[in-house]
Amino acid sequence: MTTMLETRELSKSFSLKRSSLSRAAGALGLSRQEDRRVYAVNEVSLSVDQGEVLGLVGESGCGKSTVGRMIAGLLPATSGDLAFEGKDMSRPSVDTHLNIQMVFQNPYASLNPRQRVDQVISEAAIYHGLIRKKDASSFVAGLLQQVGLDASYASRYPHQFSGGQRQRIAIARALALNPKFIVCDEAVSALDVSVQAQILNLFMDLRESKGLTYLFISHNLAVVEYIADRVAIMYLGRIVELADTRSVFARPNHPYTQALIADAPRLDAKVVEHRPIQGELPSPLKPPSGCTFHPRCPHAMPRCSQERPALTSIAPGHWSACHLNDTGASA
Numbered sequence: 001m002t003t004m005l006e007t008r009e010l011s012k013s014f015s016l017k018r019s020s021l022s023r024a025a026g027a028l029g030l031s032r033q034e035d036r037r038v039y040a041v042n043e044v045s046l047s048v049d050q051g052e053v054l055g056l057v058g059e060s061g062c063g064k065s066t067v068g069r070m071i072a073g074l075l076p077a078t079s080g081d082l083a084f085e086g087k088d089m090s091r092p093s094v095d096t097h098l099n100i101q102m103v104f105q106n107p108y109a110s111l112n113p114r115q116r117v118d119q120v121i122s123e124a125a126i127y128h129g130l131i132r133k134k135d136a137s138s139f140v141a142g143l144l145q146q147v148g149l150d151a152s153y154a155s156r157y158p159h160q161f162s163g164g165q166r167q168r169i170a171i172a173r174a175l176a177l178n179p180k181f182i183v184c185d186e187a188v189s190a191l192d193v194s195v196q197a198q199i200l201n202l203f204m205d206l207r208e209s210k211g212l213t214y215l216f217i218s219h220n221l222a223v224v225e226y227i228a229d230r231v232a233i234m235y236l237g238r239i240v241e242l243a244d245t246r247s248v249f250a251r252p253n254h255p256y257t258q259a260l261i262a263d264a265p266r267l268d269a270k271v272v273e274h275r276p277i278q279g280e281l282p283s284p285l286k287p288p289s290g291c292t293f294h295p296r297c298p299h300a301m302p303r304c305s306q307e308r309p310a311l312t313s314i315a316p317g318h319w320s321a322c323h324l325n326d327t328g329a330s331a
């Protein structure tokens with residue numbers, strides 16, 4: 001397998017403006033001097049092989065979108081490395097950037113309502129010189145066909161389409177730049193369940209026909225279980241577990257992964273008892289010491305609040321960051 005994308009200790013923190021800082025800090029009982037940064041992503045090391053779908057899951061606010069936006073070049077990293085096809089992306093060229101496109105959650109918001117579909121799809125390809133303006137209509141017709149839409153839709157406006165059709169248009173817009181890698185950020189979350197399945201199948205068909213590679217960000221475990229080859233679980237800005245999809249769902253190791261799976265609505269609900277995850281995600285303004293999951297962990301030991309567990313190999317291809325693995329007592 002060829003590694004297509006690699007991040008090493010990628011981190012992102014945001015500096016808070018004084019007004020929001022004083023509100024947030026006040027709520028946390030902090031003085032202004034104590035902390036001025038939101039630690040959104042901390043030392044995330046991931047690799048994605050050519051043709052692979054890597055799922056990235058975790059509760060809202062754990063840093064998934066920030067990872068996706070750094071990979072897509074929409075946000076600079078605070079520290080760490082990012083490489084695409086072996087090339088350093090800290091100063092990405094236009095070519096490398098075009099190779100990575102992003103599909104967002106809300107196709108209502110991500111399409112300009114004043115642009116016709118043909119303009120939405122062809123604008124960036126014309127701008128970057130990938131096609132000539134006079135070839136745009138056949139180019140757009142081809143892309144519409146690839147995403148399962150009729151070529152006659154090219155002259156319509158986004159508001160004339162359903163949510164699923166709009167997401168297909170957004171996918172055609174991403175494909176127009178001939179990417180090798182697509183970051184899907186909650187790309188089916190706003191759609192009805194039956195439409196979700198159609199769009200997931202479109203992503204898989206495009207993987208086959210175009211050899212695409214995906215980072216698939218979702219808070220929905222069922223979606224990730226369906227589409228991903230491997231899954232990375234994120235908690236408060238860090239990867240806490242990483243393995244092939246089957247292992248994550250059959251043998252979740254980290255107590256957070258176990259809690260997420262027990263919390264998720266499942267089709268086989270008779271097999272898995274639904275247990276809501278305890279407590280709330282702590283603020284990334286002031287993450288807990290040691291293992292940041294320890295205040296919510298049913299298995300927490302004194303060591304867990306003192307020492308951050310490293311992400312270590314617990315089986316071939318299976319990584320987890322939990323002190324229980326050192327004691328031999330699996331959660």
Ligand SMILES: Nc1ncnc2c1ncn2[C@@H]1O[C@H](COP(=O)(O)OP(=O)(O)OP(=O)(O)O)[C@@H](O)[C@H]1O
Nearest residue numbers: 014038040058059060061062063064065066067284
């Ligand atoms: N521009 C920003 N300025 C300040 N804080 C930010 C900014 N963008 C994100 N954050 C904070 O970084 C943390 C991670 O946010 P992020 O959107 O990456 O999480 P997420 O897991 O994708 O959540 P969601 O699914 O709700 O988007 C959150 O605490 C968020 O409030």
